[in-house]
Amino acid sequence: MGVSQRLKNRFRKFLQRPGTTVDLGPLSKRLDAIEAREEALKELDDAALTDAAREASDFTEICAVGREAARRAISQRPYDVQLLGAMALLSGRVAEMATGEGKTLTATIAAYGHTRLGNGPVHVLTVNDYLAKRDAEWMEPIYTLLGLTVGSVTEAMTPEERREAYAADVTYVSVSEAGFDYLRDQLVTDVADRVQRDLATAIVDEADSILIDEARVPMVLAGSTNTESDPVHEAAELVKTLRNGKDYEVAEDGRSVAFTEAGLKNVEEKLxxxxxxxxxxxxxxxAVNVALHAHALLRRDVDYIVRNGGVELIDEMRGRVAQRRRWPDGLQAAVEAKEGLSATAEGEVLNTVTVQAYIALYKTVCGMTATAVHVGEQLREYFKLEVAVVPSNTPNIREDDPDRIYSAHDTRDEALVEEIKIAHDKGRPVLIGTLDVKASERLAEQLAEAGVPCHVLNAKNDAEEASIIAEAGAVGAVTVSTQMAGRGVDIRLGGSDEKDRDKVVELGGLYVIGAGRHDSRRVDDQLRGRAGRQGDPGASVFFVSLEDELVSRHAGDILPASPRMDMDGVVHDPQVDYAVEHAQRVAEGVNHEIHRNTWRYSVVIEQQRLLLAERRERLLTSEVAAIMLLEKSPEKAKETDEDVLSDAARAIALFHLDRLWADHLAYLSEVREGVHLRALGKLDPLDEFHRSAVPAFQDLLTKVEERTIETFEEVDLTDGWEPDRAEIVRPSATWTYLVHDNPFGSELDRLIAAVGRRLTSGG
Structure with missing residues (x-):
């Protein structure tokens, strides 16, 4: 039997969205041929199927064999749309597939296909360790039947365990762990110490989150340093005594703060x-400026939480703890001081790579997500990736209501609690997405007062995330969640075992409510997509207040002074509807511009890092260092034992290259901060950055050679080679972390603002 007419009609509708997505027509034509292979493959025993899997060499056979392996191994026969998604991934595209459409299984067939097409090894990059481990274990029976090995990498693993996981045909790993392993591999002094193999193919899960939201996040490998000064703690104690409005003033947008003249004098006297x-x-x-920012602008349980004696940052896109992430520019230490905690060492940056630059190292990149079209232009601009929109297996019958907009928080929250209570009293499951931790806890308190029990899923209990979200579809369940929490986990109607499915279907399915609009439409769409999975009934609505930060910050000037509203406080005004949409578009535009600007600066750094990595690879894997010493220091080189010369030359050259690169990164960080001053003189900051960065790198390359020769000539090699003798001591400890965006711009931006405020006030 061929593809049904109903499915063909829906393919026709989804095959192409002009200007934004690719045409899936050529791929959909293969579906009949794939289905035609099904009966013959069913006749094979497992060993014969594995043999067939090793012979598959085109999309049709890959998908046909993959479908049969999935049916046998986990009792799931992939739908035609999942095979269409797999072919989109095999074509090097980002597949947009709705929530609940089976992206995990789609990726498995694509990973198998890429190995058969000679694109292995394959890394499936996830957003966290939990999904990496879960998906690898879940899909392992399929891979085994296909004759492939699979592994997963998590933070707690030893280098030996990581090496074994990366040796598999397919490896599931969070993007940050993969990036950290890459950075560590870039500093090995023996090839055998590496854990990763070639970076061949990356299948990026939640592609919009990793490729766009996380793209500019630097992954950092740091080393211990001897000097640790901490003037920030003293400053933090001092600013606690200052008063808003008298000693300092917070800007209307809540993103900057400056001392008043009186406040500045007060601080100077106390110092x-x-x-x-x-x-x-x-x-x-x-120190004083950064302490003031931490004190006045960063909010506990909104921007960060305090747990286990430390400050943990909250990822604003996911509403979850951002694992191993730090603010730059001393801001982390300032918040730690504000909360009365001892400072954690930042250390010296030994190497760094942004998520975007790391992904670009793979020869083949593809991905999948439920929300790609909104960022199609950015995917094309930064990764040369096109979006393929894959239709859902069954029509989406979810009812999406228009936003309910209220003039104030109080009336919005009252209406929100009442709406939840009505649904709960009927037994209908409700999932509410809030904008931050504080809002989720406040709503939970309000629901408790109204007699509505609920589960709270936020950054504070992320370990329970999967089990809580899996039961969000149970009868009477009320789940309050920060908006992106639980991404990657299915919500089944009637609970994870679906025992009360019929009852929940009768009640209208899962009811998703957004308590405010997010800065990104994609985040709202991800929340909305929790309901209506695989043709399930469901509904969604967003409750918005004109006092929400998104609206007041980006659309305050276009809101009508007296919007039309009904007796319940609900606003019915087309101008207000437009203002809310406008605010979201502006916020997305601002984030895109920040991304583009950061990317422009990182391009030259990444080019330099790649050039240095090539040079380092030659030093590590050849005798180029020994040859150089034979040329530049022939007398001593010829006196030295050949094996000793090889080992010493390699170790000394690698040490100086790594040492000078760390110094160079520190210098570029200072330059990046300082170029803003030159902008005041009508100079292009990017041109000024390049003017400093390029010659500094040329100088680095010269110095590597000079210092290698100098150290070689000084060290005594008569009794063999010992690194300690040459005083080339590497850091005693290294650790990894991600740099979180500084929410207030650069340190120098803040100093300029403070100086400007002081001058304009007559100081």
């Missing part, structure tokens, strides 16, 4: 009568 703007007080000035 012993110093002039904070004197040349010798830069460290004090920086």
């Amino acid at each position: 012993g009568g110093i002039d904070l703007y004197a040349d010798d007080q830069v460290e004090h000035l920086s």
Whole structure:
């Protein structure tokens, strides 16, 4: 039997969205041929199927064999749309597939296909360790039947365990762990110490989150340093005594703060009568400013939580703890000081790569997500990736109501609680997405007062995330969640075992409510997509307040002074509807521009890092260092034992290359901060950055050679080679972390703002 007419009609509708997505027509034509292979493959025993899997070499056979392996191994026969998604991934595209359409199984067939097409090894990059481990274990029976090995990498693994996982045909790993392993591999002094193999193919799960939202996040490998100064704690104690409005003023957008003239004098007196703007007080000035920002602008349970004696940042896109992430520019230490915690060492940056640059190292990149079209232009701009929109297996019958907009938080929250209570009293499951941790806890308290029990899923209990979200479709369940929590986990009607499915279907399915619009439409769409999975009934609505930060920050100037509203406080005004949509578009535009600007600066750094990595690879895997010493220091080189010369030359050259690269990164960080001053003089900051970065890198390459020769000539090699003898001691400890965006711009931006405020106030 061929593809049904109903499915063909829906393919026709989805095959192409002009200007934004690719045509899936040529791929959909293969579906009949794939189905035609089904009966013959069913006749094979497992060993014969494995043999057939090893011979498959085109999309049709790959999908046919993959479908049969999935049917046998996990009792799931992939739908035609899943095979269409797999072919889109095999074509190097980002497949947009609705929530609940089976992306995990789709990726498995694509991973198998890429190995058969000679594109292995394959890394399936996930957003966290939980999904990497879960998906690898879940899909392992399929891979085994297909004659492939599969592994997963998690944070707690040893280098030996990581090496074994990466040796598999397919490896599931979070993008941050993969990036950290790459950075560590870039500093090995023996090839055998590496854990990763070639970066061949990446299948990116939740592609919009990783490729766009996380793209500019730097992954950092840091090393211990001897000097640790901490002027920030003193400054934090001082700013606690200051008063808003008298000693400092917060800007309307809530993103900057500056001392008043009186506040500045107060601070200078408390610091012993110093002039904070004197040349010798830069460290004090920086510490005081960063402490003020931490005190006045960063909010506990919104921007961060305090847990287990430490400050943990919250990822604003996911509403979850951002694992191993730090703010830059001393801001992390300032928040730790604000909360009365001891400072954690930032250490010296030994190497760094952004998520975007790391992904670009793979020869083949493809991905999947439920929300790709909104960022199609960015995927094309930064990764040369096209979006393929795959239709859902069954029509989406979810009812999406228009936003309910209220003039104030209070009336919105009252209406929200009442709406939840009505649904709960009927037994209908409700999932509510909030914008931050504080809002989720406040709503939970309001629901408790109204007699509605609920589960709270937020950054504070992410370990229970999967089990909580899996039961969000049970009869009477009320789940309050930060909006992106639980991504990657199915919500089945009637609970994870679906025992009460019929009852929940009768009640209208899962009811998703957004308590406010997010800065990104994609995040709202992901939340909405929790309901209506695989043709299930469901409904969604967003409750918005004109006091929400998104609206007040980005559309406050276009809101009508007296919007039309009914007796219940619900606003019915086309101008307000437009303002909310406008605010979201502006917020997305701002984030895109920040991404583009950051990317422009990182391009030259990444080019330099790649050039250095090539040079390092030659030093590590050849005798180029020994040859150089024979040329530049022939007398000593010829006196040295050949094996000793090889080992010493390699170790000394690698040490100086790594040492100078760390120094170069520190220098570029200073330059990046300082170019904003030059912008005041009508110079292009990016041009100025390049003007400093390019010659500095050329100087680095020269110095590597000079210092290698110098060290070689100084060290005594008569009794063999010992690194300690040459004083080339590497850091005693290394650790990894992600740099979280500084929410207030650069340190220098803040200093300029403070100086400007002081001058305009007559100081």
